[in-house]
Amino acid sequence: MKELSQKRAVCAMPIAGSYRGIDFALSNMSNSHIRKVAVFTQYNARSLNEHLSSSKWWDFGRKQGGLFIFTPAVTAESNFWYRGTADAIAQNLFFLKNSHEPYVVIASGDCVYKMDYNKLLEYHIERKADITVVCKDMPAGTDVGRYGVIKMNEESRIEDFEEKPIVAKSNTVSCGIYVIRRRQLIEMIEKGMEEERYDFVKDILIRYKSLKRIYGYKMKEYWSNIASVQDYFNTNMDFLKPEIRNYFFKQYPDVYSKVDDLPPAKYNVGAHVRNSLISSGCIVNGTVEDSVIFKKTYIGNNCYIKNSIILNDVYIGDNTHIENCIVESRDTIRANSYHKGEDGIKIVIEHSDRYVI
Amino acid sequence: MIKKEMIAMLLAGGQGSRLGVLTSKVAKPAVAFGGKYRIIDFPLSNCINSGVDTVGVLTQYQPLRLNTHIGIGIPWDLDRNIGGVTVLPPYEKSAHSEWYTGTANAIYQNMDYIDGFNPDYVLILSGDHIYKMDYEVMLDFHKEKEAEVTIAVMPVPMEEAKRFGIMITDESRRITDFEEKPLNPRSNLASMGIYIFNWKTLRNALVVNAEQPSLDFGKHVIPYCHKNGAPLYAYEFNGYWKDVGTLSSYWEANMELINIVPEFNLYEEYWKIYTRSLILPPQYISAESVIEKSIIGEGSEVYGEVYNSVIGCGVTIGKGTVIRDSIIMDETRIGDGCELYKAILAEGVAVGNRVRLGVGEEAPNETDPNIYNNGMVTVGEKSVIPDGITVGKNSVIFGVTALEDYEDSYLPSGKTLVKAGEEA
Numbered sequence: 077m078k079e080l081s082q083k084r085a086v087c088a089m090p091i092a093g094s095y096r097g098i099d100f101a102l103s104n105m106s107n108s109h110i111r112k113v114a115v116f117t118q119y120n121a122r123s124l125n126e127h128l129s130s131s132k133w134w135d136f137g138r139k140q141g142g143l144f145i146f147t148p149a150v151t152a153e154s155n156f157w158y159r160g161t162a163d164a165i166a167q168n169l170f171f172l173k174n175s176h177e178p179y180v181v182i183a184s185g186d187c188v189y190k191m192d193y194n195k196l197l198e199y200h201i202e203r204k205a206d207i208t209v210v211c212k213d214m215p216a217g218t219d220v221g222r223y224g225v226i227k228m229n230e231e232s233r234i235e236d237f238e239e240k241p242i243v244a245k246s247n248t249v250s251c252g253i254y255v256i257r258r259r260q261l262i263e264m265i266e267k268g269m270e271e272e273r274y275d276f277v278k279d280i281l282i283r284y285k286s287l288k289r290i291y292g293y294k295m296k297e298y299w300s301n302i303a304s305v306q307d308y309f310n311t312n313m314d315f316l317k318p319e320i321r322n323y324f325f326k327q328y329p330d331v332y333s334k335v336d337d338l339p340p341a342k343y344n345v346g347a348h349v350r351n352s353l354i355s356s357g358c359i360v361n362g363t364v365e366d367s368v369i370f371k372k373t374y375i376g377n378n379c380y381i382k383n384s385i386i387l388n389d390v391y392i393g394d395n396t397h398i399e400n401c402i403v404e405s406r407d408t409i410r411a412n413s414y415h416k417g418e419d420g421i422k423i424v425i426e427h428s429d430r431y432v433i
Numbered sequence: 434m435i436k437k438e439m440i441a442m443l444l445a446g447g448q449g450s451r452l453g454v455l456t457s458k459v460a461k462p463a464v465a466f467g468g469k470y471r472i473i474d475f476p477l478s479n480c481i482n483s484g485v486d487t488v489g490v491l492t493q494y495q496p497l498r499l500n501t502h503i504g505i506g507i508p509w510d511l512d513r514n515i516g517g518v519t520v521l522p523p524y525e526k527s528a529h530s531e532w533y534t535g536t537a538n539a540i541y542q543n544m545d546y547i548d549g550f551n552p553d554y555v556l557i558l559s560g561d562h563i564y565k566m567d568y569e570v571m572l573d574f575h576k577e578k579e580a581e582v583t584i585a586v587m588p589v590p591m592e593e594a595k596r597f598g599i600m601i602t603d604e605s606r607r608i609t610d611f612e613e614k615p616l617n618p619r620s621n622l623a624s625m626g627i628y629i630f631n632w633k634t635l636r637n638a639l640v641v642n643a644e645q646p647s648l649d650f651g652k653h654v655i656p657y658c659h660k661n662g663a664p665l666y667a668y669e670f671n672g673y674w675k676d677v678g679t680l681s682s683y684w685e686a687n688m689e690l691i692n693i694v695p696e697f698n699l700y701e702e703y704w705k706i707y708t709r710s711l712i713l714p715p716q717y718i719s720a721e722s723v724i725e726k727s728i729i730g731e732g733s734e735v736y737g738e739v740y741n742s743v744i745g746c747g748v749t750i751g752k753g754t755v756i757r758d759s760i761i762m763d764e765t766r767i768g769d770g771c772e773l774y775k776a777i778l779a780e781g782v783a784v785g786n787r788v789r790l791g792v793g794e795e796a797p798n799e800t801d802p803n804i805y806n807n808g809m810v811t812v813g814e815k816s817v818i819p820d821g822i823t824v825g826k827n828s829v830i831f832g833v834t835a836l837e838d839y840e841d842s843y844l845p846s847g848k849t850l851v852k853a854g855e856e857a
Contacts, residue, residue: 093715094731132507316717325714325732335508337707339699340468340728340744341716342691349724355715356469356731359700368715 084123087185098185111141160274210253223249446493454813462560487516585627597623785820796847
């Protein structure tokens with residue numbers, strides 16, 4: 077994710093103008109009537125914690141259940157950071173042990189999708205699976221080298237699971253969403269702790285793949301991971317397509333996010349906006365084409381912005397040219413600047429002073 | 434023990450009949466304003482920004498939209514364990530059950546609510562003005578003057594003073610006399626309908642005058658306090674304050690928001706205005722669109738041209754449609770190839786293709802020329818206008834209309850077309 081993740085964890089990355097990565101997983105959980113959700117965070121959690129400051133936006137402000145946030149802590153037994161995905165669960169195993177719900181859905185916060193986890197659970201129960209992994213067939217020609225690649229038999233049972241393979245055997249990738257019985261998960265995690273194994277994919281999925289009944293659940297709808305700059309850029313640009321907007325914004329169920337209390341977007345004389353998404357709190361004076369503009373951005377007179385993503389609260393001075401860029405949030409771009417991504421996407425990070433005294 | 438220094442009572446029960454069909458289904462405070470807000474957001478946000486965390490909202494006329502909007506007060510941070518926002522509709526009593534018959538009567542019927550917080554002061558607000566005001570500064574003034582009643586006033590041009598309740602004060606701002614809509618005003622300080630009372634004073638005045646029919650603050654309670662020698666003071670306010678009680682003033686206040694640096698600025702960090710927003714996605718502007726000098730709410734999709742307009746959330750504007758000087762509220766859909774001039778479209782209106790609104794000769798409205806004027810076309814909520822219709826100026830449409838309701842697909846200027854009782 078390069079420089080963009082200096083500021084925040086990937087799941088706190090702003091998406092589609094008004095959302096953050098984690099909103100999709102949290103909204104799916106809320107809409108699937110999951111009442112108890114734990115979020116494990118470690119890397120650069122400030123931005124994420126700010127976003128999760130209240131659980132009411134996803135309707136998790138409950139007496140029964142609710143939203144729990146687990147950051148690594150120094151305890152009498154351990155003073156480790158989370159050494160892997162399984163270790164994060166292991167260090168908070170009391171939470172799983174004290175719960176009563178029979179099943180656990182594990183999902184990562186860096187994917188953009190809509191899913192009813194109940195359908196996944198029904199499938200899991202019907203197949204009598206030990207673990208069900210949500211997977212997706214990527215279009216032919218996609219470089220699947222940074223995903224977990226899955227090979228299934230005709231009954232959808234997973235025969236092979238390779239994490240980030242150099243040569244992929246199929247184009248079916250794991251979406252990083254799993255369902256598993258709670259007691260089963262506790263058992264596997266405890267075993268892993270004894271053996272000092274910390275990664276959920278490597279040390280549980282791959283290790284148990286022939287021992288346990290692990291099934292794949294194919295997702296046909298839109299799913300996209302945002303963990304690389306190019307994917308992040310493409311995912312945002314996907315929202316310029318009417319069918320994607322219709323799927324996420326118009327069809328039931330909705331995606332929820334923290335409400336920012338910003339005024340409507342304002343277009344002054346001289347604004348020319350074409351095929352773009354503009355978020356609330358923006359003030360546009362210049363030209364914007366084929367771009368996604370996040371909240372509270374100011375675009376000065378005579379600016380030209382094309383094929384770019386401008387993150388939250390950016391100030392762009394007059395006569396600025398921005399093309400094929402991602403502009404980091406809270407940046408101030410001086411007047412008369414020129415930024416163009418020549419081959420690929422350029423990430424613009426500027427720390428100019430916004431107010432000159 | 435529960436104790437709040439000052440609580441607010443917000444009068445939100447009125448219909449606001451001068452807004453015509455805009456308030457046929459909702460109370461005036463629930464009417465949409467400025468793209469994504471409702472009028473009541475302004476006093477409610479002022480309350481929380483001033484540190485007033487207990488607000489009773491008195492509702493009576495068409496309260497559904499208002500109730501859903503307020504909910505438990507989350508958008509304004511007014512969801513509190515003690516206090517917060519409470520909606521207070523009229524209720525049945527063992528004897529003398531009645532509707533709220535006047536502004537002060539509504540407060541009289543809710544004295545138990547106020548007593549429950551044991552307040553020293555009660556702030557009376559109305560839900561029909563657009564302004565930002567720090568009520569705490571007004572309270573400081575009230576305390577400093579040792580007043581029992583403080584009335585917020587605003588200097589208005591002398592020639593307009595005859596439209597307001599006018600306060601006459603001495604040098605120390607003590608009110609010596611007042612007159613309602615005087616022909617020859619003796620002062621230009623107009624009452625803004627915002628009062629701070631010592632609860633003891635107000636409670637006594639309400640109990641003594643309980644039998645007065647249509648008990649009203651301006652007509653009965655304040656004159657009573659004055660007559661009894663209670664110190665009344667005028668607190669002068671000089672910021673932006675706009676009554677949006679008529680269609681013209683409502684239209685003007687909306688249009689003032691789209692100026693380059695509006696006098697009433699929603700973009701300031703300080704003194705935010707909060708509202709309940711359900712529609713979150715960004716707005717989409719297509720490759721053929723032109724937008725100039727407008728504000729647009731979340732989740733709207735624009736394929737046409739928009740000039741000098743205020744567009745709400747979740748609005749769709751079709752290809753080739755041109756909108757000028759108009760106000761379009763939430764969830765309204767406008768088809769392709771339409772022309773709209775000076776139109777006010779309430780929430781959830783469906784306009785077909787090739788519809789022209791606000792064209793032709795000026796002609797006064799046949800039924801309510803005092804409400805529908807200034808060349809505006811007003812369309813009530815959830816109305817339907819079929820394809821190919823042309824509508825003149827100063828006209829009104831409300832209800833699900835079909836081609837048969839129009840003569841030659843045309844509604845001339847000044848006509849009122851209301852099909853009551855039908856909804857899409």
